[in-house]
Amino acid sequence: MSNVLTPESAADVVDYVASAVATAEPLEIIGGGTKRAISPPTQTGYVMDLSRLAGIVGYEPEELILTLKPGTPMAEIGDTLSAAGQMLAFEPPDLVPLLGAGGVATFGGAFGTNFAGPRRLTAGAVRDHMLGLHAVSGRGESFKAGGKVVKNVTGYDLARALCGSWGTLAIATEMTVKVLPRPETETTVALPGLAVEAAVHAMSRAMGSAADVSGAAHLAADVVGAAIPGATVPHTVLRLEGFGPSVAARAEALRRLFAGQEIVAVEREPSQALWRAIRDVTPFVGTAGAVWRISVAPTEGPRIAAAMPPGSRAMLDWAGGLVWVETPATGDAGASLLRDAVAKAGGGHATLIRAPAEIRTGTSTFHNSAVNVKALSERLRAAFDPHAILNPGRLART
Template identity: 55%
Template sequence: MTEFLPKSAEEVLEIIQWAVSEEAPLEIIGHGSKRGIGQPLQTEHTLDLSQLSGITLYEPEELVLSAKAGTPVAEIEAALHAHNQELAFEPMDYGPLLGVEPGRGTMGGLLAANLAGPRRLKAGAARDHVLGVHAVSGRGEGFKSGGRVVKNVTGYDLSKGLAGSWGTLAVATDITMKVLPAAETETTFCISGLDDAAATQAMAIAMGSSAEVSGAAHLPEGVVGRFIDGGFSGGGQTVLRVEGFGPSVAYRVDLLSRLLGDFGSVETLDEALSRRLWREIRDCHPFADGSPAPVWRVSVAPSRGHELVDAFRRAAGVNVFYDWQGGLIWMRMEADPEAEILRKLIAHLGGGHATLVRAPLPVRAATPVFQPLPPALAALSARLKAQFDPKGLLNPARMAFA
């Protein structure tokens, strides 16, 4: 087995051109923090981008940052923090959930997985912030898309097309992102004791108000004790994050009190505890327990999430919590992932998708890890794959299930 460790974009190009000439499939990795997601790969060669690292451009006044694909996200966030800026979509760190140390995610992996955190409700995902990319396709051809300015119109934006492709279309070598000022402070407004249906109603009211909530999650009684060292009391917690300038945050928290006070007892978390809580929600902290037990990441309409969980619990043992106003459900199974039952329920309740984020290797090999595509979309994806990687050399079959 050969492990390639390129240190430049030119070396990446040469390696992929060699792979094309030899028809040699490649596994594409950065630091391996998300290596356990997707179908297990059977490749003799690995293209490791961890040495292709470093911030190549950062202009705080222009709100633009460029970095090589192997640059750790932690390094990027540290540079932004020094200028009171951030990646507004607060990308998740999958490492702890998959048994890898935290902080090993890279810029390339961020784009390939189209990462997002709790602020997706307000800020979108990585796809919505990428400005440009330099990459090498599975044909062994270098290309670039987009640029280094926020306003950039160049027709079809290939940089956004690579988001969520999990390295199956092209290998990004340099990525440019839009960055934004960080909030001056934040507070989390908490309502105690709601069941899942009542929590869904409360979150909908909050998101429909002028409180400008930037995070809305429900932590049922079965998992709430695993957040902030068991610091919550009073059963399940419905949590709403408010960010911005101090006086504005105080005013909007008061508005939430007036809107939602009748739902149950309320309290607030100060800035430090609030930041910690939302990092733990972002990184699926309750299920990052070193266990191989299957974990699903399920996305449905926010109003239907609690219905899906209620129906699923009649067929399987599962522990859950909700993010994105109830539209993102993290589900930890006790044994079998029950993929067929889960996906039938998703279809019955109006659609959505489920990704098996964690499971033992034999389970991953026997399960469609990513949501199966409807025929028209599957055909479109196949044509896209044929254009970018006709020989199927890049992360072969990672997103497919035979």
């Protein structure tokens, strides 16, 4: 059984990593461990648990800036921001119920995976809101990038590069992120009964309009009931957020845009529940299938849905650009079909989020990167973690 290291300061992290480098003993890096099951188990003698390296270091609501440590629970962040009428704009998903792994989701996990929710479509991903960080490389060296003000862009690209690296390049010990005001209200305009191709076309029209849609998703008939209680036909849903009069005016604009189409209005609280269900992939919680997270061009979402193996279900987010697929947990769980469809769609990523151990043994979690992306990744690894000390095997190093 792995020994667990529990640093309580950045200095502790430096000491632990330096020792690991000296003894050539790799480390598995975790925060709350809630996404640990996504990738294959790492072969390390030690686990560095960052849950004690936690807490909000500084919060300046008037400047829209939050500085915190990686082990800070997402629930604590949400409560703090809500009290000031603010939020993390990238709408980080809570995948604890989907994965059934337990634990407490932390900001370090959001930073490490770069996973974002429905607002990713308009607000960007986690990396787009990072202002700066302090970190420790796989060499055991402490460094910092960026700053604590929005206008300070020194080292900004480096902070972005580390975001989404799954802890394979460096260990962030303190991060500064931009936050945004929370919308006063929201409503969802739902279009029932559309097939997936028509749904993607409708979402594209809405996104190209002046309605300022902040979320666009399509729920097929076999998943919609988990997000809209009582619904039994497909629903294409468009979220509007902001001040009440503005939301009402934009909802009316969408009604005119889709004149002749049946429209259902989902008001504030049911709308919030609907988008939480989409964000957290609730339709696939508690089921037995394998779950894929597939990112392609929005117009290619229907292609992915058409390529699913028999017995599969799908939910489209990001106007069709993010496809959540549940496949039967047999064989390769549809990996060959889905990844071939991604290639035919012009490229993208198909990540195996949930699957039994026997499927993970023969199926890679992450999609092969394009040659240029792979070359850049290798250069970053050579610079930050040349000895493969941090999370070896979590991402392919071939």
